[in-house]
Amino acid sequence: MHTFLQQLAGLIGPAHILTEPADTAPYTLDWRRRYQGAPLAVALPGSTAEVAELVKLCRAHQVAIVPQGGNTSTCGAATPDGSGRQLIVALRRLRQIRQIDTDNDTLTLDAGATLQEAQQAAEAAGRLFPLSLASQGSCQIGGNLSTNAGGVAVLRYGTMRELTLGLEVVLPDGRILSQLSGLRKDTTGLDLKQLFIGAEGQLGLITAATLKLFPQPAAHATAMVGVDGIETAIAWLNALRARFGDRLTAFEVIDRNCQQVLLRHHPKLMPFSAPWLVLIELSDGGDAALLNDSLVEWLSRRDMSDGVVAQNETERRKLWRLREEISESQRLDGPSIKHDIAVPTSALPALVNDCAAALEADFPGIRIVAFGHAGDGNLHYNVSYTRPGNVDLFDDEAAVNAIVYDHVYRLGGTLAAEHGVGQLKKDWLARYKDPVALALMRQLKQALDPDGLMNPGKWL
Ligand SMILES: Cc1cc2nc3c(=O)[nH]c(=O)nc-3n(C[C@H](O)[C@H](O)[C@H](O)COP(=O)(O)OP(=O)(O)OC[C@H]3O[C@@H](n4cnc5c(N)ncnc54)[C@H](O)[C@@H]3O)c2cc1C
Structure with missing residues (x-):
């Protein structure tokens, strides 16, 4: 292993290999503090070419790779085992915005950029990149792709899979698959990028992506409303869809126990109490007052126990903050x-x-x-x-x-x-997933990664 680390240092520079426990600690424990790994080292390559050479070196020495983005996985997907033989490859040095093409509404960027950096780059160009998660300040585009992340705006814009036009991937043999054209149509064979989206780093290392951009909505109408049960919430969802079409951007629910968790940890934020709370957001490119009036008018014809429609951006952010604080409040709650x-x-x-x-x-x-x-x-x-x-x-x-x-x-x-499968749900997946689908996935894994060096110990 000493020779391997020396050769790795020759490839990416000794400053970009972490071996001291104090330095590797942020990479070895998962977000929920459930999985603690012991890696050989943490490697921080600085370019796609370095990633490719690193992967070839790992293959030559039969060193397993655990790709890691922002390490916000909730199922131990990015944590190595305890053998001290797996190399964490963290892409945080690959965070360049490569191109924003407003003529074609595409954003091409390195996979180590955080989701927030992608959103900010889009916003600076007058566009929207709509994926939105509470972990967006830390999670990276590579992690979002590898887990097919969802979040609060899937209803309107889809998951990461639907937001992706192209990928650049370092394959387990070190070859670089580069498909960043940004085309919206291409029927020349299989859509290979789909193999890597949701693969949780088991088929290759994603180094860059071309993503879809959208117009920035000019207007939002946002309400937090209490309803008497989940049946009513779903009836409202259908009625809102019928009335507002794809202007219905988000539809979140919070049950009473969850409201109490929020109340314990954010008493000032939490004035509501109902069997279920529904957070509704509409957005479009028109007039904000008109959109707000439409939502108020729609709600006025419904039976609601409690609720508020945001009157300005500050109130809207306050409602969203409640939703975004749930994961952390639950963590504090035990x-x-x-x-x-x-x-x-x-x-x-x-x-x-x-x-x-x-x-x-x-x-x-x-x-x-x-x-x-x-x-x-x-x-x-x-x-x-x-x-x-x-x-x-x-x-x-x-x-x-x-x-x-x-x-x-x-x-x-x-x-x-x-959130993906990771280590947490791999046995359950084997129990519930269609065996033909699982067998096909394993055949693909075998074809791409015959030595089983990409993120071993997870679900493939
Ligand atoms: C507070 C909180 C809220 C969350 N809310 C949501 C939510 O609303 N919706 C949602 O979908 N998820 C949510 N998550 C889960 C998590 O943030 C997402 O799964 C996120 O997409 C993971 O990104 P990451 O960069 O942190 O990936 P990591 O945790 O580092 O890795 C996740 C998986 O991706 C692989 N991977 C990472 N980078 C690469 C790469 N470049 N190439 C190949 N494989 C790679 C890893 O090996 C691992 O298998 C939340 C998590 C937290 C902590």
């Missing part, structure tokens, strides 16, 4: 068994009601905190105990997961809507 699930939107009421009843029957006193992107059928569904004595909740994790995932799959859903 451990819970987390699920990132999705079902068809019409099945959300059945999921919420039936799953809660089944969990309560087997684990009396269980507490469910549910919130998320109901407009996409995606709930973050987090389970903990309220009764004393059950301190080690994770003893029951497998039984809790089986109840939740059985309900999800019975309703035609998925166990990983937008």
